[in-house]
Amino acid sequence: MDNEILHILSKNSRLTNEQIAVMIGKKEEEVAKAIKEMEDKNIILGYPALIDWEKTDNDIVSAYIEVKVTPQRDKGFDDVAERIYQFPQVKSCSLMSGSFDLFVVVEGKSMKDVALFVAEKLATIDSVLSTSTHFVLKKYKDKGVIFNQNGKDTREAVVL
Amino acid sequence: MNVQKMIAPHIAAVPPSGIRKYFDLINEMKDAISLGIGEPDFVTPYSIREEGVYSLEKGYTHYSSNAGFIELRQEICNYMKRRFNLIYMPESEVLVTVGGSEAIDLAIRTLVSPGDEVIIPEPSFVAYKGCTLFAGAVPVPVKLKAENNFRLKREDLEKAVTDKTKILIIAYPNNPTGAIMEYEDYAEIVDFLADKDIMIISDELYAELTYSGKHVSIANFEEMKDRTIVVNGMSKAFAMTGWRIGFACGNRYIIEQMKKVHQYAIMCAPTTAQYAAIEALKNGDDEVSAMVGEYNRRRRLVLEGFRKIGFDCFEPLGAFYVFPDIRITGLSSDEFCERLLMEEKVLMVPGTAFGECGEGFVRATYATSTEKLIEAIKRTERFVSRCKK
Numbered sequence: 001m002d003n004e005i006l007h008i009l010s011k012n013s014r015l016t017n018e019q020i021a022v023m024i025g026k027k028e029e030e031v032a033k034a035i036k037e038m039e040d041k042n043i044i045l046g047y048p049a050l051i052d053w054e055k056t057d058n059d060i061v062s063a064y065i066e067v068k069v070t071p072q073r074d075k076g077f078d079d080v081a082e083r084i085y086q087f088p089q090v091k092s093c094s095l096m097s098g099s100f101d102l103f104v105v106v107e108g109k110s111m112k113d114v115a116l117f118v119a120e121k122l123a124t125i126d127s128v129l130s131t132s133t134h135f136v137l138k139k140y141k142d143k144g145v146i147f148n149q150n151g152k153d154t155r156e157a158v159v160l
Numbered sequence: 161m162n163v164q165k166m167i168a169p170h171i172a173a174v175p176p177s178g179i180r181k182y183f184d185l186i187n188e189m190k191d192a193i194s195l196g197i198g199e200p201d202f203v204t205p206y207s208i209r210e211e212g213v214y215s216l217e218k219g220y221t222h223y224s225s226n227a228g229f230i231e232l233r234q235e236i237c238n239y240m241k242r243r244f245n246l247i248y249m250p251e252s253e254v255l256v257t258v259g260g261s262e263a264i265d266l267a268i269r270t271l272v273s274p275g276d277e278v279i280i281p282e283p284s285f286v287a288y289k290g291c292t293l294f295a296g297a298v299p300v301p302v303k304l305k306a307e308n309n310f311r312l313k314r315e316d317l318e319k320a321v322t323d324k325t326k327i328l329i330i331a332y333p334n335n336p337t338g339a340i341m342e343y344e345d346y347a348e349i350v351d352f353l354a355d356k357d358i359m360i361i362s363d364e365l366y367a368e369l370t371y372s373g374k375h376v377s378i379a380n381f382e383e384m385k386d387r388t389i390v391v392n393g394m395s396k397a398f399a400m401t402g403w404r405i406g407f408a409c410g411n412r413y414i415i416e417q418m419k420k421v422h423q424y425a426i427m428c429a430p431t432t433a434q435y436a437a438i439e440a441l442k443n444g445d446d447e448v449s450a451m452v453g454e455y456n457r458r459r460r461l462v463l464e465g466f467r468k469i470g471f472d473c474f475e476p477l478g479a480f481y482v483f484p485d486i487r488i489t490g491l492s493s494d495e496f497c498e499r500l501l502m503e504e505k506v507l508m509v510p511g512t513a514f515g516e517c518g519e520g521f522v523r524a525t526y527a528t529s530t531e532k533l534i535e536a537i538k539r540t541e542r543f544v545s546r547c548k549k
Contacts, residue, residue, distance in 0.1 A: 008457065012530065019534070022464040023457035153528075155197050157183030 001026060002034055006044070009035075013047040052147050054139070062091075062107050062136040063114045066100040067122065068129040077101060080127045089117050100132070111135060174293050177286055179513050182497060186507050193536045195524040196507040198335060200399040200480070202454075202527075204436070205447040208398065211439035212432045224431050226423040227415075228256025228407070232434050235441040236407050244367065246379055246390065252412040255419050256429045256437075260365045260393040260406035265291045266418040267361045267389045267408060268327065272297035276326035281312050282515030283483075285335045285363070297326070303517040306485060309474050310339035314348045327359050330378055333366035333478020336514045336523035338459075340478040343376050350381045359414075360388040365406070366479040368397035368448055371456050375478075379409075386411050389418075394433075396479075397448050398440045403433035455480050458526040458533055465537035466524075469544050480527040483511065487520045489547040497522060503546075504539040 004024050008015065017035065021028040038044045053060045069080045077095050084104060085093040092105035104122070108114035115133070123131050139147055164172075179196070186192050203209075227233065233250035240246040248254055257263040264287060272278065274296035280288045282301045292299040302320045304310040312330065332341040353360075360378055367375040379388040393406030408418060422428075462482050466473045471484035486496050493510035501507050511518025526533060 007453075015530070019461065023461050023530075025460055153194070153201070155194075155199055155201070157180075157187070157194075157197065158199070 001030070002038060002043075005031060005034055006038070009044065009047070050143055050145055052139070054147075059109055060107055061109065061111050061114055062105060062139075063118075064134045064136065065104040065106060065118060065122065066132040066134075067102040067104055068131075069101050069125075070127045070129060071101075072127065080125065083125055084122065087117070087121060089114075089121075170293060170296060174290055177513065179509055182501060182507055182509070185501060189501075189505055192501070192505040192507060193528070193532050193539070194507040195526070195528060195533075195536055196509050197527070198481075198525055199401045200396065200451065200527050201529065202399040202451055204398065204400050204403070205440075205444060208400065208436050208440045208444060208447075212403070212436035215432055215435035220431060220435065222431065224256075224428045224434055226428050227254065227419055228429055229431070229434050229438070232256055232438050232441075233407075235438050236409070239441045240390075240392070240409060244364075244375060244377055244380070246377060246385075246409065248409045249412070253409055253415055255408045255415050255422060256434065257393075257406045257408060257422060258426055258429050259395060259404045260363060260391050261287055262422070262426065263389075263391040263393070263406045263408040263418075264288065264361060264363060265294075266421050267391065267414075268292055268297070269295045269421055270414060270418045271359050272326050275324065277322060277324040278327045278329065279317070279320050279325060279358075280329050281316075281331070283310075283336050283511055283518040283521070284329070284514055285331060286514065288329050288331075288363075298324070300325070301515055301517070303515075304337070304339070306472075306474060306521075310334060310337040310483070311341050311345050312349060313345075314352050317349060317352060321356065321358070325356075325358050327361055328353070329361045329363065331363040333370055333375070334481075335366065335479055336481050336509070336511065336518070337483040338476020338479045338481040339474075340370055340372065341376065341378075342373070343380075346376060346378050346381060350378065350384055354383060358387075360384065362388050362390050364390055364392045365396050367392060369452060369455060369480060370478045371452075371459060372477040389414060394437050394440055397451075398437075398444055399451060400433075400436070400440065403430070403436060405429055405433045405437045455526065458528075458530060461530065462524065462526045462533055462537065465533075465541075469537070469541045470548075471544075480525055482524045482526060483521050484524070485520055486522050486544075489544055491547060493519055493522055499547075500540065500543050504543045506536045506539050506543075 008020055017031045018028045021031040071077050072079055081093055081102060084090060089106050089108060090104055091107050094103045096103045106114055118131055118133050186194055233254040236254050237248050237250045240248060268291045272295050276297045277300045278292040278297050279300045279302055281304050289299045300320050302316050362378050364377055377390060379385045379390050389408050389410040391408050394400035466484045470488050471486060473484040476482050489496055493512050497508050497510045508522040508524045511521030
């Protein structure tokens with residue numbers, strides 16, 4: 001049941017518990033309990049909307065940053081990762097295999113804003129050896145959702 | 161010359177579908193929600209589309225053999241065995257057609273002579289009756305009852321069979337009711353048919369869309385397999401309606417004769433679509449099961465919504481249709497659909513479009529996004545509460 005609830009919520013978290021219960025053939029209370037448990041276990045961490053900010057008048061610039069760091073004895077990468085992901089400008093931070101260590105997604109109001117953050121905050125952290133910043137020019141698809149779909153029903157009326 | 165007089169009477173006599181007028185109306189409406197169309201809202205899975213594109217890039221643009229690429233027929237046989245436990249020979253017992261519709265037309269034309277009777281359980285998909293009439297045969301409707309969950313019962317069938325009966329058409333999971341038939345339901349019919357020379361055309365296009373247990377085909381009964389033409393295809397299960405690939409499986413002598421008609425009328429099914437179908441049957445099972453899961457969630461949502469409105473609605477266990485009894489509104493099916501469309505901009509199809517016995521019912525398709533379904537139920541509820549006052 002949990003997986004089915006997660007599947008539904010990952011596509012649309014605005015459905016009510018009652019609607020979800022009907023969709024999976026369970027009772028409303030069972031769904032409410034399952035969701036509560038998954039929230040408590042930090043399996044469900046939030047219910048954010050996926051927004052195409054480019055269509056709004058908010059200016060948001062994103063950058064993907066490859067960061068090379070020196071791992072610390074006993075702590076590996078966790079400490080430096082924590083120092084990085086605490087910044088509110090950092091939207092995502094992952095440890096990677098391959099030619100760099102941390103992959104950091106940063107958002108700011110302008111390119112200058114992001115560049116300053118990298119130069120003043122990120123690159124100056126002790127264990128950070130180097131950074132390589134890639135600005136996002138256009139987003140085509142995010143979290144499984146294709147941006148700029150017209151969403152129109154193109155099915156024609158047929159008799160059957 | 162009066163050109164109209166030149167049209168063959170048995171063609172001219174078949175009336176056009178009554179649903180058209182609604183489609184013309186809805187085309188001019190803004191914010192209308194159509195629960196009227198009988199096809200998946202999903203786009204064909206990308207890997208399948210990509211295979212079609214690839215075949216074009218490679219320049220594979222020639223005819224296939226009349227029966228369809230042997231590789232596709234082999235995949236069809238693998239699929240029929242894997243999914244439905246039905247075994248056919250790719251060389252002789254499978255014919256690839258232009259959608260399931262062509263297979264139905266070919267099967268009827270191949271079997272009937274003028275005057276033969278074709279038993280059609282109703283409410284039913286509109287093409288069976290048309291194809292029967294075009295072939296000069298006589299459609300014999302059998303009324304399916306809501307209290308039997310629209311399953312075909314032996315006693316209903318007994319009354320319809322005469323010495324002229326040539327074909328029984330069976331279509332489960334059913335359009336428009338969403339009904340299914342289980343093993344025991346078939347058993348009593350099989351028993352009755354055992355000593356009769358009646359062929360079966362079993363339209364199983366919605367077989368994958370079965371939400372309770374596994375799909376059962378009448379051809380799963382050993383004694384019926386040889387006299388059943390199973391019609392299936394890519395349209396509903398793989399969301400490939402526009403590609404037009406269906407197939408017929410059955411006795412080699414029948415398939416051979418059907419192939420002859422197909423060869424002169426059609427040549428072969430479109431080959432781009434055949435390449436795509438090979439990919440679908442080889443690697444598409446996961447995509448199908450994801451879509452079926454989604455339909456099932458919507459099915460429960462719509463069923464619950466309609467029952468809350470107060471409609472008497474049996475639980476449809478197949479296809480993507482709900483077929484509620486709307487008589488609490490005091491309206492006929494036609495009035496209900498017309499007013500619902502004009503007043504609340506929701507399109508459903510009157511049950512009468514699928515046979516006279518569909519009066520009092522409407523067909524709603526849940527192959528539409530959850531958000532639209534929720535809105536459509538809300539609007540329908542508003543409409544029904546106005547009617548009841």
